[in-house]
Amino acid sequence: MRIDILERLARQLRETIVGVSEDLELTADEAGVLELVDLVSGSSGLVFEQTLPASTNLAPLEVVFDGMIARSSGRHPPRILTEHGLRHIDDLLETCQDIGRHGTPVRIQMASGEYPPFYSWPSEVWTDGRPAPLYALPTLPLVLDSVTLRGAFPPELPPITDTEAGKWVIRFTGHVERLDNRKSEMRIRRDNKLKELNLSEEQFATVDGEDARWKRVLVTALSATPNWDGVVEVLRVVPATEDVEVEATPTNEAAQQIQPLLKRIADFADLPARWDSYSAEPIKIGAINAAKAFLVLAASELRARNMVMTLPFAAPVSRGSVQLEWENGDKYLEIELFGERWLDYMRSVDNDAAEGETNRDKALDLVVWFHQRGER
Amino acid sequence: MSEISDDEQLHRRIHPMQVKDDGTISTAAFTDPEMSVDRAQIWTAQRSLEGHPGMGIAAFTAGFARTLKEPQEVVPDVTELFRPAHALVKGKKPKATQKQLARGSSLVVRPAMNMSGALRLPAVESAAEAD
Numbered sequence: 109m110r111i112d113i114l115e116r117l118a119r120q121l122r123e124t125i126v127g128v129s130e131d132l133e134l135t136a137d138e139a140g141v142l143e144l145v146d147l148v149s150g151s152s153g154l155v156f157e158q159t160l161p162a163s164t165n166l167a168p169l170e171v172v173f174d175g176m177i178a179r180s181s182g183r184h185p186p187r188i189l190t191e192h193g194l195r196h197i198d199d200l201l202e203t204c205q206d207i208g209r210h211g212t213p214v215r216i217q218m219a220s221g222e223y224p225p226f227y228s229w230p231s232e233v234w235t236d237g238r239p240a241p242l243y244a245l246p247t248l249p250l251v252l253d254s255v256t257l258r259g260a261f262p263p264e265l266p267p268i269t270d271t272e273a274g275k276w277v278i279r280f281t282g283h284v285e286r287l288d289n290r291k292s293e294m295r296i297r298r299d300n301k302l303k304e305l306n307l308s309e310e311q312f313a314t315v316d317g318e319d320a321r322w323k324r325v326l327v328t329a330l331s332a333t334p335n336w337d338g339v340v341e342v343l344r345v346v347p348a349t350e351d352v353e354v355e356a357t358p359t360n361e362a363a364q365q366i367q368p369l370l371k372r373i374a375d376f377a378d379l380p381a382r383w384d385s386y387s388a389e390p391i392k393i394g395a396i397n398a399a400k401a402f403l404v405l406a407a408s409e410l411r412a413r414n415m416v417m418t419l420p421f422a423a424p425v426s427r428g429s430v431q432l433e434w435e436n437g438d439k440y441l442e443i444e445l446f447g448e449r450w451l452d453y454m455r456s457v458d459n460d461a462a463e464g465e466t467n468r469d470k471a472l473d474l475v476v477w478f479h480q481r482g483e484r
Numbered sequence: 485m486s487e488i489s490d491d492e493q494l495h496r497r498i499h500p501m502q503v504k505d506d507g508t509i510s511t512a513a514f515t516d517p518e519m520s521v522d523r524a525q526i527w528t529a530q531r532s533l534e535g536h537p538g539m540g541i542a543a544f545t546a547g548f549a550r551t552l553k554e555p556q557e558v559v560p561d562v563t564e565l566f567r568p569a570h571a572l573v574k575g576k577k578p579k580a581t582q583k584q585l586a587r588g589s590s591l592v593v594r595p596a597m598n599m600s601g602a603l604r605l606p607a608v609e610s611a612a613e614a615d
Binding site: 427442 | 539579
């Protein structure tokens with residue numbers, strides 16, 4: 109499952125929850141927190157968990173899914189829903205359909221206390237005292253980013269045979285070990301023996317049996333699906349020790365297109381204090397990583413919408429941040445990243461401008477806005 | 485230190501990574517609420533660049549800065565004994581103002597290189613001509 113699709117789905121679902129919560133006369137606090145819990149051990153399943161106050165009987169999430177199922181099957185939606193709430197649900201349905209049209213059908217399925225049998229669910233979810241997820245959203249067929257996940261597939265489902273997905277090469281020294289099944293992290297533990305690999309994705313998937321756990325390695329990555337050549341970029345690889353060198357190089361076409369820009373941004377780390385000949389701060393690593401990750405997400409988001417990203421101009425900013433600038437005639441977009449959660453933006457068309465703080469999701473929407481023809 | 489008249493040219497050094505291939509300057513070069521500039525009538529662009537190889541020079545007038553949507557205060561920096569040309573463009577610089585400054589400035593000395601290689605700029609004044 110592509111991370112960008114998951115995020116798009118989660119974003120739309122959150123918006124729907126908020127909309128339906130208003131119908132239920134719940135405040136934002138009472139609506140509970142919706143979280144993307146897990147990618148379910150490398151499968152394409154997706155669990156949303158909602159924490160609700162004990163006094164609340166109606167879960168907005170439940171109403172949303174009831175509404176979606178009713179709308180899809182032609183039944184009457186829950187009466188409590190107003191036109192306002194239904195509009196949100198219809199938007200969510202349309203998003204699911206759109207994702208389905210692009211090769212990743214979304215199936216809504218009630219978990220109702222029992223998960224689909226073919227998934228190996230993280231046991232932590234069932235721990236007493238923790239809210240159980242209400243629903244699962246498995247997606248079929250499995251269109252995953254990486255054949256490295258093949259080993260994590262439930263036995264009832266066929267492994268991916270199409271390896272047209274984007275390729276990457278991961279070079280590292282040390283010993284790879286997946287230490288935490290719930291975290292999308294690859295950890296590397298150095299041992300006395302220096303190990304160096306240069307593997308294609310196929311090799312990566314079929315490396316010797318003892319290291320089968322590698323197949324469960326879920327790097328935080330965006331990749332091509334078998335259906336289109338997307339972007340491959342390893343966003344986060346977490347070594348267990350600091351003395352391990354890791355290099356991840358995307359090798360597919362789309363990734364290579366964006367690669368020089370990622371390299372340019374990475375090079376900002378070399379700027380010393382006062383690099384602008386005045387009093388500039390060094391560029392923060394967090395800002396650099398956030399900018400790189402944002403670009404990959406933006407490219408992927410656009411590809412999912414059949415758009416091609418115009419590469420922005422990337423500039424270091426004296427306050428230690430990274431700025432991305434898109435300009436096309438009188439249409440202009442600027443996003444400044446201080447870190448993963450701190451972004452500023454400005455968008456303008458002619459002299460009509462807006463600016464302020466934003467978050468990554470909204471910034472992605474702005475990038476989409478910039479690339480939409482005729483959208484002003 | 486004399487007051488700065490509206491028509492006086494101000495110079496700000498620009499880092500190569502803040503200039504696009506088409507020669508336009510990134511708004512990222514104009515973020516500082518107390519932005520240092522040199523007064524062109526006291527120091528030439530060449531002088532402002534001494535000790536800063538590779539940097540470019542952007543120029544705009546004091547009057548331009550004072551009439552931005554977010555008007556700036558342009559004042560000599562009386563604390564700089566060894567840099568008599570030094571002045572400050574003071575004021576909040578929201579992104580719209582940064583963009584006004586970037587678009588309203590001319591690149592009178594081009595930076596030596598940017599990250600993607602040599603700048604492909606149309607012919608602009610050399611440092612000597614600019615001065």
